[in-house]
Amino acid sequence: MIVADVMTRHCITIAPDATVEEAVNLMLSRHISGLFVVDKAGDLAGVITEGDLLRRDELGTQRNRPWWLRLLASPARQAADFTRANGRHVRDVMTEDVISIAQDAPLEGVVAAMEANRIKRLPVTADGKVVGVVSRTDLLRALIGRARTSEPLPTDDRTIRAAIMNALEAQSWAPMTTLNVTVANAVADVWGTITNEEERRAIHVVVENTRGVKAVHDHMVYIEPYTGTVIDAPDERS
Missing domain, CATH: 3.30.1340.30 (Histidine-containing Protein; Chain: A;)
Structure with a gap:
């Protein structure tokens, strides 16, 4: 079996310019823990998950390093932390490095990527465009489907x-x-x-x-x- 045989084709995505509030509302209303970020051209730009929203100024959970650790952290690192805690748009908090998989890849590639990176879902791409998503749930559904094979039982x-x-x-x-x-x-x-x-x-x-x-x-x-x-x-x- 390949990815195209089990993937969910209607992938819920969000634009980089959308607000963090819009992303949160969408995740809550659809009961999902993450969204793939797709730009106007349909290209995969990143992913925003619950984990990206844990360190927020609104919650009082922004990262506050001790003074001695701030001396070690570069200005760029501190600026990035500030943006992720206070940014108002998806592009400010999303993770840009996203692992994707081709729709004609074997399912072994999906499982290997999930295990190696400890992730639950992968965007499925074709020519750089997001055409679906494959998750652990999709693999379990495929497992049930294989168990319901219609091949005749041997009788002797x-x-x-x-x-x-x-x-x-x-x-x-x-x-x-x-x-x-x-x-x-x-x-x-x-x-x-x-x-x-x-x-x-x-x-x-x-x-x-x-x-x-x-x-x-x-x-x-x-x-x-x-x-x-x-x-x-x-x-x-x-």
Whole structure:
């Protein structure tokens, strides 16, 4: 999937010349925590978020550095702090460096950018113009959509077992030399030895995610990897 498949096309934006009050009212009325700033040409100019409005003169929360720290802060830094606390327009308080993503980018790029920069949403651009926005919520909606796939369920046990084995063999961590699966009436019985509980959990996930499986019975034995001692005898897990 790519960004264009999941993004919200109607992106709420604001102009750099808009007032801070207008930006706050828009965020409150739309129940959002940030707005992308777009100039008259439609180009992305910045972003204004709740975080940009925390240090404000109206709230008495403007940044007041101790006198000794003011000596270390450059005049430019102090002037910028004053503007952000007292500026009346969006351009005065917005963050200009905005990370955006192309509409044909893979979703992996979206997740990587969100994780690396600790952000919840990204503007989607085409030729420098904002054409939408992709957020964590959009990714969750896409996840639900994928779960509702309309592919027909396999009806015979042989097909289900083949799908399970193929899925397990595709995983480099799976202990295939000691692992086996049988399927009867869409119920999968998993047999074999494992050397850690993470393998057990992951094998369960693979089997449970195989289409057509109705239940999983765990007969796997936990073997201490250095001595070969049986630590955990099989039980009936489903």
